[in-house]
Amino acid sequence: MIAFISALIVFLGVAFVMTGKTTATKTTSTKKVPTVGILQLQTHPALDAIHRGVVAGLKEYGYVDGKTVKIDYQNAQGDQSNLKTMSQKFMNENAALTVGIATPAAQALASAANKQTPVMLAGITDPSGSGLIKSDQHPGANITGTSGESPLKSHLDLLRKLVPSAKTIGIIYTTSDHGGEYNAKKFARICKQEGMKYKLYTISNTNDMQQVAETMAANVDAVYAPQDNGVASAMKTLVSVTNKAKVPVIPAVDTMVKAGGLATLSVDQYQLGKLTGEMAAQVLKGKATSDYPIKVITKGKMTINLSEAKKLGIKFPASVLKEAKAKGVIYK
Template identity: 70%
Template sequence: MLADLRAFFIQLKRERGNQFMKRMYGLIVLLAGFLIFAFFYGGSSSEKTDASTKSKTIKTYKVGILQLMTQPALDQIHKGIVAGLKAEGFKVGTNLKIDYQNAQGDQSNLQTMSSKFANENDDLTVGIATPAAQALAKAANGKTPVILAGITDPVGGGLIKSNAVPGGNITGTSGESPLKSQLNLIKKILPKAKTLGIIYTTSDHGGTYNAKKMQKIAAAAGYTVKMYTISSTNDMQTVAEKMASEVQVVYAPQDNDVASAMKTLVSVTNKAKVPVFPAVDTMVKDGRVATLSVNQFNLGKTSGVIAGKVLKGKKTSTYPLTFITKGEMTVNTTEAKLLGIKLPASVLHEAKTKGEIFK
């Protein structure tokens, strides 16, 4: 009896051991399968998650560009700004969104568009022409950075405290015309001309500033200077006719309304055989004789580079204004021939090698 009972317990122990081992084998197989699945599929999923996370961390900056009106010089500045931002690593469609607005010379549009930028919390805004920059500055109210793109006399325009230390949320470039060099060019091409007419817009701060500064320089050089003003492009025909009958040569400063009405001006002066020397290279292409001027695209590009550095953390308050005053020779040989003007060989050579010739 005892032997039978002992045999029974031995058999029971063996059966339980076999069941335990089967369960252990099953657990090991299940664990191995899980590890294999995690290795082949879990790693791939993790990599996708990491890539997705990285793509989501790329910040898209929003920049508002406000242009006063459509005219060749300002259009070139706009293109340069985009190129400058790209040079600093900010590319449209990748990490940059540009909201470009053109006020078409309307003051109410400037105010509305500037307020739009402020309400949408743009990371930064850029003003092309003094009125545009002034509207942006007012709307930003010392908060959003404002970059100046070729603004004449920004201190006098109430935009910054000083050129060396702007002191607020505004910095950028000033593209003041090389007036003395431009007057010397007029002397070289027309040595016998003694009466100089200067035309500008009364409401354009930059135009007024440049016109009056050139008036002093020309008077000191011995010219008889006559000043003519327009309040809008509608005045150009009448004022140009009067001016063409009283002067030997005309200087057109960096003035937005004058630039916009340049075709009207030239149509009048050409009839009177009075040459026009503009402040900006883009005006020469449209029918003026010649100029030594700041390249407007390069001016805009410098502003774009500054904008990029500010987006990266550079402080506008201590970022000195950048002045670009070196002129490039630009001539229009067709216009010169039309007016019976023989361009000096030195002027043509400089335009050919360092500037541009329009035919």
Template identity: 65%
Template sequence: MNKRLLSSIVIVVGFLVFAFFQGTHSSNHQAKIPKVGILQLVTHPALDEIHQGVVAGLKQEGYVNGKTVKIDYQNAQANQANLKTMAQNFINQGDNLTVGIATPAVLSLAKAANGQSPVILAGITDPVGAKLVKSIDKPGANITGTSGDSPLTEHLDVIQKVAPQAKTLGIIYTSSDHGGTYHAQKTEKLAQEKGLRVKMYTIASTNDMQQVAETMAGQVDVVYAPQDNGVASAMKTLINTTNQAKIPVIPATDTMVKDGGIATMSVSQFDIGYQAGLMAGQVLKGQNPATMPVRSVMKGSLVVNIKEAQMLGIELPANMVQEAQAHGEVIQ
């Protein structure tokens, strides 16, 4: 074998060895990138905003999808079987951490994680009542995150300003939605204390909205739609029915106002997700979720729908509109 051929073989072998070790190093580097699973109950604007906030919060902590973290986003489309399967898949593929958007999603993640890998709440109304954490200040296990409780007293103030002559308030919620039930029952007590007669209506799924809304519209003067995933998903159906009866709807979130509600004091769903994303990033860096207090996002801003009010023949108080223009949002 001549020297030139031998030299060529040595060069090729050296290149292959170098490429092998570089590939191994690259694979090891990729393997070290943390994986985060995000499980969302269903598609609707409020939960979509929470999802966007989670991703933004992770980015703020230095975890950019595709670069410094791998995010696997799954949407169960309100299917309980999907929730169970998707949650278990996150655990099976070794995700470092999971994030649940809406109470049913977190419950599925908590069961799949079985106290082992961290689970981050993203906008859960009543995490203690749902038995996800021991307390707000000391969660005590592998779960923490953000609570997106509604400013119910402010919502009732909006109801009485929009419909000052109303005597009967209808509250509609999903019977299987823990957060919706929690808010509906609390609002019922607060409304009764203010002298309002309250009628409660439930739907088992979005398919029930048309029929229940038609019944409700003939029995009440104004409707309250709490922070409830089923009601939010069927908001346009609710509005189509109440509009025909000229009944105003006061919902819990700005996205529901955009779907036809009159007005609300709305907590930012994006901010709820953003705070959860920050906490997820901190857990990835080594913080213990057991000792991280659940963060409550409660500060809201006034949102009014001028177009809807005019269609129903309702003149909103000037100071409400002015406040929304200055510190919230006006939908024309």
């Protein structure tokens, strides 16, 4: 009898230990993956390309959506109130990190994070000027990422090469877009330094483009469209007006050339997003944001639109064609 009781005690002890091990193993195997919130201001090709790049950059460092990370992608569709609601949603679900595509999205995320949750900037123009960081080298607090600085002087050189007869340049931007205003006014300063006449035009939203474009096209010889979300979204409207007046548009981004611009030297938006994703992966692995320098891409690739040149009666110089064929993009 005593032997039977002893054997039973040993059996129950072993069973308890095995059950404990099983529970521990199950707990380990169901470890929660981190959530990354991606907030995009609106839909248009340049911002969409940045989004795809962010996902690719994270994946390259082992953060695969649905497996090792949960990516919560939200698009505000240009509605400022959506930005606030979506940013707060990320905080409510305890996102490990958030990514802002376009300045208003980044600003909304920064406000919601309250200097706590890391915020990655995805190709934000002039992040220090918009109050997001202290400086490119030492961002401070919880924000870092990438900035796509347009090669503005190269854009002016290209414009003068393609439209040598241009005497007055129209520069258009959206009043609510900090990056667009920054680029437009900086381009205007370069024009002044180079002895080129210019006129600044503004839209408050895409609904203004038709009327403003008609006024501008009647008073300028060429148009510069900076990296500006509002202008990019209304690019087809702008071009439909300027084409009738035979006024070429030199935009800042390759996707704007595809939408009807003549040519540009464009920072690759996908690569900008990919670099952001790679930096985000490092932050997820523990790298501090406060002294993680902003990475700036300024080198552009030649992008031309042959169909647009034909409509305007413009012939691309051999040097421009050669560069576009060698390492750029040609839209036919």
